[in-house]
Amino acid sequence: MLPPQVGSGASVTEPPNHVTGLAERRAKAREARDYAAADKLRQEIEDEGWLIRDVAEGFALTVRPPFTIWPTVASIPVPGGAGDTGSGRPGRERAAEAVEERHSPAREQAAGGAARTPNVADGTEGEPGTENVVASQVLWDAALATSRLQEAISAAPAAGEHAEVPSGQVSVGLLVDGGPADVRKCVDALIAHTTAKILVLDLGDVEGAGSVLHELAERHPERIEAWHVAETPHWRGGPAGWGAARNKLLALDSADVHVVMETSTILDGDAITPLVAAIEGDVVAAGWKGVDPDEGGRDWHEAGPGQVRGLLGYLFAVRRDAALEAGGFPDKARYYRNGDLEFSLALPGTLVVPHERLPVHQERHRGYHDVDPDYRDRESRRTYDRVLNLLRSHPAS
Template sequence: MNTAPHHVRIWPTVESIPVSAVTDKPPGHLGPVRAAAPADTVAGAVGTGRDTTGGDAAGHDTHATTGHDIHTTTGHGPNAPTGRPGAPTGRDTRPATGVGTAGAQPRGAGARGNSAAEMGFSGDPEQRGDPGDDMLHAQRIWDGSLAANRLDDAGVTAERQRVAIAEVTASICLIIDGWPEDVWASVESVLEYTDAHVLALDLGDVDGAGEVLHKLALRHPDRITEWRVAETPHWRGGSATWGACRAKLLRLDTSEVHVLMETSIALAGDALTPLVAAVADGAVAAGRRGAEPSPDGTEWHEAGPGPVRALRGDLMAVRRSAAIGALPEDARYGGNADLELSLALKGELVVPSDRLPVRQLRHHDVSPEYRDRESRRNHDNVLRMLSAS
């Protein structure tokens, strides 16, 4: 038997890690699974369905993350609220074109020559506008009130969700395959923002990532369970495959909700509660990012919020009992294997309505030749599943 520093056992392969024979406990605290909607009624428009011109809940810029140019306006248009409290009359009542821009008009197709001047600003950062401009003052009060109400609503919703899932068990499951700095940041973020247990499988201590995991496990023995194997990842020249690793973690887990997470991301807030709440409420799985196929199934586009056809596996919560048997255990690489898992699940898949507080650490790239070959292999399986559905 090999022993790593600090007396942690190293198993020879992923398959050699023993698993209890009783692994599929009934999901006692989860509601019944809702049936998936017909494929032609799911998700609707391509894209996130959110206002992506701003940031996420953690204040990060999210406009470039969708891969689509999405323009969503809030508070304006034919269905926008009218008769704002305190808004003076007798001034220009043309619809506002943006926050704090009452009466401003675009000077070209989709562009404005000097938006600061239109609001009474010179462009000088120290200039505060005309203090006597009642319209501007009323606009600021209105915008501030809306922002406060949204924060209040978000806080109430989050607290209700936490109460609703207080007895639901969930585990966040990680494959450790290198990038030790990201492992540290990712695991620490889970410990900071959630109460979930962490199940982590280290593959070959690539670049010292396994030792980073072990140090964290020693610090937080009540929160982290680690397994280490000598096998290195298939996508980095070894023999441990994505499907075998994910299947082992699934069977080692005893929670009602099994959470797939990649160490290429870190939480910037409680991103877990909305996912677990959606699963407890009837979804078979919920994720940070949804996906919808093109009519011929050859391309997938980001979709959500709401019911979607598939979920991406960088952060995805699934009923553990439903995932056993649905996870593609023969997948050697994770690219598009999350789509295979999604299509094999029986029930509704959803993306929460609010953007989850998650930040990208870095993309964990593999060789382009390997990525393209294995992703294509998985995608061929996805096409077969789509044609059969």
């Protein structure tokens, strides 16, 4: 049984005196910039079943969860890629301080105040900074991937029917930023209605959602692969941005088709296979909801079925090689809103909404309704300025 509120910042019991003593010694080591000693003390604290993080008042100790926690999104290793960790990387304590400096209030204003320092780790962290998703991919054979995809979708026996796409060729990427009930409902529906692999990135175990994810991954190890980071989302006052997190999932994927989905989106049937089946010829992406810009690009209206300029991030499937060719998701998009439009406009091909009605619905979108309105408007405008630039440089044909 998982301890309640694991990783949420609230301890279920008081730490024993010897653990508090280790934490106090670590604080002194950090103050003296003796990061080797601080790393050793952190490990001793973790071996005792506790996690430590720095707060304004000093440090906080919480019960260690039963899963690996990477300090940052960037530190999760991509096998053979730029995000992989290895010798020569800074230790956890030095890396944590570098992240703290990078995301200090003087460097960046996040919603709700300064970013929480993500200094919980299992392993060492790579250098903080913007990762290049395209560069982190090695030995990607786009021609082979396209061939395998076309084989999968050309087997449809009749109009209106779809051949089931083998699970190894399709992955669904989810970002978890809280809402444990949403996570459970979304993942349970994916398990029930599809055979796709499910890749999930948990940002900060907000509200214990990461612990729910761990429970689900333990129950379905053949279907779910999960990563947990100490960073909380930018839209919740942390340093983890939407675009960078989405790019990490894309980099960790190896499927031919990468499905972008939000945890507020719930499948009522197999809505994945029709989207994958629509990706053929010059079509590189297909989604549940499409939009087109009005003249001047200042407003967008619902569009489809058929060809559209933009796909909304509630649910869409994209050829992974096309996403990589586009440079991945917009790394500068710290918040989801309009990031899907920026990504759509950069894709090298046609985007469509299938003609058939998909068995899917959306529940309360916490990413919109539970975010500070001032932050939401500011970050939405920030991203939309780039969308307008893309519209000017890529006018509709």
